[in-house]
Amino acid sequence: MKPFALEVKNLSVRLGNNLVLDNLNFEIEEGSITAIIGPNGSGKSTLLKAIIGLIPFQGEILIYGKPNFEQRKILGYVPQSYEIDKFLPMTVKEFLEFNLTKETFPKKEHLNHHLKEMDIVQFENKQLKDLSGGQLQRVLFCRALVNDPKILLLDEPTSGIDLVGQREFYEIIHFLNTHHRLTILMVTHEITIVHHFANHVLCLNKKLICNGPVNLLFKEEILKELYGREIFVYPFNKPPIQK
Numbered sequence: 001m002k003p004f005a006l007e008v009k010n011l012s013v014r015l016g017n018n019l020v021l022d023n024l025n026f027e028i029e030e031g032s033i034t035a036i037i038g039p040n041g042s043g044k045s046t047l048l049k050a051i052i053g054l055i056p057f058q059g060e061i062l063i064y065g066k067p068n069f070e071q072r073k074i075l076g077y078v079p080q081s082y083e084i085d086k087f088l089p090m091t092v093k094e095f096l097e098f099n100l101t102k103e104t105f106p107k108k109e110h111l112n113h114h115l116k117e118m119d120i121v122q123f124e125n126k127q128l129k130d131l132s133g134g135q136l137q138r139v140l141f142c143r144a145l146v147n148d149p150k151i152l153l154l155d156e157p158t159s160g161i162d163l164v165g166q167r168e169f170y171e172i173i174h175f176l177n178t179h180h181r182l183t184i185l186m187v188t189h190e191i192t193i194v195h196h197f198a199n200h201v202l203c204l205n206k207k208l209i210c211n212g213p214v215n216l217l218f219k220e221e222i223l224k225e226l227y228g229r230e231i232f233v234y235p236f237n238k239p240p241i242q243k
């Protein structure tokens with residue numbers, strides 16, 4: 001059996017008077033791609049923030065068997081785009097260099113490789129505030145990769161990206177997963193794409209409603225429980241990425 005990249009035990013999060021996550025328990029296998037789905041306000045971003053160690057929680061979060069706060073270095077995180085301060089007075093390249101750790105800074109030329117891979121070179125000298133939504137999203141994705149993480153946490157990474165950009169994005173994710181064995185957790189609302197692309201799904205609505213293979217998403221009763229009403233999913237004829 002593959003080792004667990006992530007184990008979450010009795011995880012609860014309270015924000016103000018709000019119980020936002022209620023006693024979650026699940027494990028994520030190394031090398032898997034997991035989609036986290038659920039309605040607005042269901043706690044998806046909160047879950048990623050707890051894993052990354054940005055907010056206090058009750059329970060246990062283990063990354064490769066160790067408490068999450070000891071493993072911060074092997075996590076890459078792309079926050080939901082509106083949570084970023086675009087007005088930092090920095091160019092794209094400065095912003096990315098600024099995020100290198102003391103371990104990765106000496107390997108700075110490695111950054112150029114990521115800039116090319118993410119097609120960022122053409123706007124690397126632009127100020128962050130002058131980027132389009134999709135360009136900013138690519139920069140944030142690049143930032144999550146520069147320190148060579150083992151686990152990537154992505155919060156709606158393709159929102160605001162055009163269809164070609166989305167397709168390229170999924171190809172990169174697929175490549176990172178298959179060639180670098182990166183474990184990927186991704187919050188998304190794109191259920192049909194997820195079906196062809198992820199191999200595991202967590203359905204969240206304060207509690208864990210489902211946890212298992214992606215075809216759970218096509219079970220009407222699960223979607224109904226998750227969203228509180230009937231949901232129709234229209235599968236694509238052709239998978240965007242062959243698994």
Ligand SMILES: Nc1ncnc2c1ncn2[C@@H]1O[C@H](COP(=O)(O)OP(=O)(O)OP(=O)(O)O)[C@@H](O)[C@H]1O
Binds near residue numbers: 043
């Ligand atoms: N700092 C805070 N104080 C109190 N409540 C908060 C705080 N931040 C978030 N919440 C609440 O926690 C709940 C979960 O928020 P979260 O951002 O995790 O949802 P989400 O599933 O990511 O939603 P979306 O799909 O809209 O991004 C919401 O009801 C939100 O109002």
Ligand SMILES: [Mg+2]
Binds near residue numbers: 044045046080155
């Ligand atoms: Mg969110």
